[in-house]
Amino acid sequence: MTEAAPPRLDPALWRHRPGIDRLFDALDVRQGATRIVGGAVRDALLGAPVSDLDLATRLAPTDVVRRLEEAGLKAVPTGLAHGTVTAIAGGLPYEVTTLRVDKETDGRWAKVAFTGDWEADATRRDFTVNALYADPLSGEVHDYVGGIEDLKHRIVRFIGDPFQRIAEDHLRILRFFRFSARLAAEPDPAGLAACTARRNDLLTLSRERIRDELLKLLSYRNPAAALAVMESAGILKTILPEGGDLARLAGTVAAEERAGVPPDPLRRLAALLPEDPDLAAATAARLRLSRKDQARLKDAATPGAVPADPRILAYRTSAEAALDRLLLTDDPRAGAWAPRLAGWHRPRLPVSGRDLIAMGLAPGPQVSRTLRRVEERWMETGFPAERSRVLQLARDELGLR
Incomplete structure (x- = not known):
């Protein structure tokens, strides 16, 4: 596939980072060996803030490690068998992955072979909007799969055959909906049909992977539309059989916005569940939440009025749990109490x-x-x-x- 005339990004989006020039020199950026890939390119094209900077390279993983160390940069072999090295430059991490193609997949893990072919690397990725590359110095964007056009129209589309992409990695079902929520996009009909047909593939995934993907989806500004599609497709019940109260979730999202409180995925998970602390505890354990988050989810699901002074509830549980209850019950005091609870530390009774x-x-x-x-x-x-x-x-x- 030939590349269309691409847009150019402003390299100033990343060139101000400390140590970035040394990193680029080590990875032969000027010789065209390494490009920025994925989310950073997608977000820059959307005009959204660019946070994590991932790099794709023609260099072999062992060469990446050697070059980084020769440049005085730290190299962490986070996934060497899959071609991934984490470079630390200026105190910031950069995931550097060698171009690759999948040789064997089982729906959870893949065996890969390394390549120097940018297009081959692009066509093994999940969605067109995530398979965009940019030259770190010129900002030129390289698009081999139509991602720019899909991004323009807010379409999340699998690369190639959706059934094949899902067979390679079952987590892509959840990623399909997560990126739909991230981009406020309409799901591609072919992709939705494949996700619906293969929803039981999710049962083969670890609870940790499902948890992480679900919480990421819930962290976006308004995930309700994507979750509604998941519910109608029978996918939400597959991963969260304990609940799916979308109306309560919508109310909590609106309450957060009125109170000026950032989206909180754990609170939103609580909104999806019934007010049943035992059920919430079982859900938290199944999803392998941390002990702190398990306690918070259970507190959020415990019915009862918030005291006149919400700090009393915060003292008995936690400040986060008190704010959760204010927002989950759409308490009109939430906006006034949110900043006070955010900086509140549990005091100690000064007598014994x-x-x-x-x-x-x-x-x-x-x-x-x-x-x-x-x-x-x-x-x-x-x-x-x-x-x-x-x-x-x-x-x-x-x-x-």
């Missing part, structure tokens, strides 16, 4: 059981029970930090002057 004993309370179980009542008073009075005030609360609880 020893203080109660010094006031005359006999040692024993009643000390801890009384201390809990003092703690309740302390929370209800706004968490005063002054020890003298809290000691007075303790005296009041004991009936002392």
